[in-house]
Amino acid sequence: MSDPNSLQSVMAQLAGKADEAPLSGKQRRARTIARLAAVQALYQMELAGEGVETVIDEFSRHRFDADIEGQMLAEADEDYFAQIVRGVVTGQVEIDAAVKARLASNWRLERLDATLRALLRCGAWELRDRPDTPREVVIDEYVELAKAFFAEAEAKFVNAALDGVARDARG
Structure with a gap:
């Protein structure tokens, strides 16, 4: 079992992968940071x-000025962050059903680690509600974010679950 990667190494890895045309490199990075912040916000909630509005307000007022492992959350796309968080909360019943459909039959979503649930919910929301973002980008981003928090096994789990959600949502 390997140790989780540092946030800096995950961000560096994502910088070379993400291809959300027609976004610039700076805009792609801002979305990556927004995704990380959304996972943190859902975990906190x-x-x-x-x-939801309390947490979004707190992030806007206090957290987006914070420094996490040398990464400035101030670089986040705050609008995209709020879209993800609100979208997950608004569609949570459907999102949870989409994720549960991809878990092994003996697993319940509630049994997963809270961070893992947040990762899966954010990724599932983007796959279902943001068809403008390529499925490969969404899956890669959340797999790499999973690596910042967990070992390789959990990252592979996120990959498999989100790939299944993508097939269900996008065909």
């Missing part, structure tokens, strides 16, 4: 029981 679940653990602290805070509402």
Whole structure:
């Protein structure tokens, strides 16, 4: 079992992969940071029981000025961050059903780690509700983010689950 990668190494890895034409490199990076922040926001909402607008406001006022492992969250696409968080919360029943359909029959979504659930929910929302973003980009981004938090096994799990959600949502 390997150790999770540092956030810096994950960001460097994603910088070379993401291809969200017609976005510039700076815009792609801003979306990557927005995805990371969205995962963190959903995690915080679940653990602290805070509402969506409260968490979005907190990130806008305080967190986007923070420095995490040398990465400035201030570079985030705050609008995209808010779209992801609101979208996941609004569509959570359908999103959870889409993810559950891709879990092994003896697994429940509630049994997964809260960060893993947040990763899967964010990725599933993008795959279902943002057809303008290529499926490969969405899957690659969340797999790489998974590597920042977990070992390779969990990253492979995220890859398989989101690939299944993509097939269901996009054909």
